[in-house]
Structure formats: C-alpha cells, structure tokens
Amino acid sequence: MREEAGVLEAAAVLHDIGYAPPLVDTGFHPLDGARHLLEVRSAPERVVRLVANHSFALLEAEERGLRMELAEEFPLLDDPLLVDALVYCDMTTTPDGGRTTSEERVGEILGRYGEDSVVGRFIRRAAPAIHSSVERVRAAAVEADVVL
Numbered sequence: 001m002r003e004e005a006g007v008l009e010a011a012a013v014l015h016d017i018g019y020a021p022p023l024v025d026t027g028f029h030p031l032d033g034a035r036h037l038l039e040v041r042s043a044p045e046r047v048v049r050l051v052a053n054h055s056f057a058l059l060e061a062e063e064r065g066l067r068m069e070l071a072e073e074f075p076l077l078d079d080p081l082l083v084d085a086l087v088y089c090d091m092t093t094t095p096d097g098g099r100t101t102s103e104e105r106v107g108e109i110l111g112r113y114g115e116d117s118v119v120g121r122f123i124r125r126a127a128p129a130i131h132s133s134v135e136r137v138r139a140a141a142v143e144a145d146v147v148l
C-alpha cells in the first residue's frame with residue numbers, strides 16, 4: 001500500500017510534465033511527458049504508464065490520431081483503483097491547485113478549450129468515465145474510512 005501511494009504521488013506530481021515547452025514533440029502532453037520520463041529520467045514504469053494514460057488520455061489520443069503510439073508504448077496499467085485515483089487527483093483539482101468537483105472541472109476545461117476543439121471533443125467523450133472514476137475513489141475512501 002505504501003508503494004502504491006508513492007507511485008500515485010509521483011504520477012500526480014508529474015502527470016502534466018509533457019506541457020513543458022522543451023518536452024513538446026507530438027503536442028500531446030501525456031505521450032510527450034511519458035516519453036521524457038522513460039527515456040530521459042528513467043522513471044519507474046508504473047509511474048510512466050500512469051502519466052501516459054492519465055484521465056482517459058487514450059480517448060484524446062484517438063482524437064489526435066495517436067492511439068496506436070500511446071497504446072503500444074504505454075499500455076494502461078492493470079490496477080483500476082490506482083488509475084481511478086490519478087483521475088480523482090487530476091479532475092477534482094483546479095488548474096491553480098484548488099479543490100473542485102469533476103463536473104466543474106469538465107466545465108472549466110470545456111470553457112477554456114471550446115466544445116469543438118480536440119480537447120473539447122475528448123473531454124465530452126471522457127466525462128462519464130471521469131465522473132465514474134471519481135465516484136469509485138470516493139466509495140473506496142468511505143470503505144477504507146479515509147477522508148478525502
């Protein structure tokens with residue numbers, strides 16, 4: 001459990017590293033970030049795969065024509081609760097670090113990028129899965145008597 005927490009913490013801190021201008025290659029930040037973490041930083045595989053797939057990135061990869069690259073280089077981790085936990089961290093936090101709901105976060109992303117943008121199309125497709133992930137993490141926290 002302690003190792004899981006370390007993997008989650010590292011992925012939560014690093015998940016958007018692919019936005020850093022020197023790392024931009026494809027322009028798809030989960031893939032650019034994961035490649036950097038693997039090839040330059042030799043980050044642990046589970047952290048890298050979480051970063052690559054954070055918050056249903058595979059759906060955005062489809063919008064960008066990068067599904068095969070992402071899926072083949074960085075398969076989704078076979079640890080559903082850990083994957084959900086990173087979705088929870090990403091999608092219940094505002095861009096400046098405040099707390100929010102996943103509904104508000106999706107709305108904020110749509111407002112920022114526009115409904116018909118690549119990101120807008122992706123987030124509209126991903127929203128139901130995002131909200132379900134958040135609910136599963138909340139349920140698991142209740143079950144484990146953990147306050148989120």
Ligand SMILES: [Fe+2]
Nearest residue numbers: 015016029054
């Ligand atoms: Fe991201």
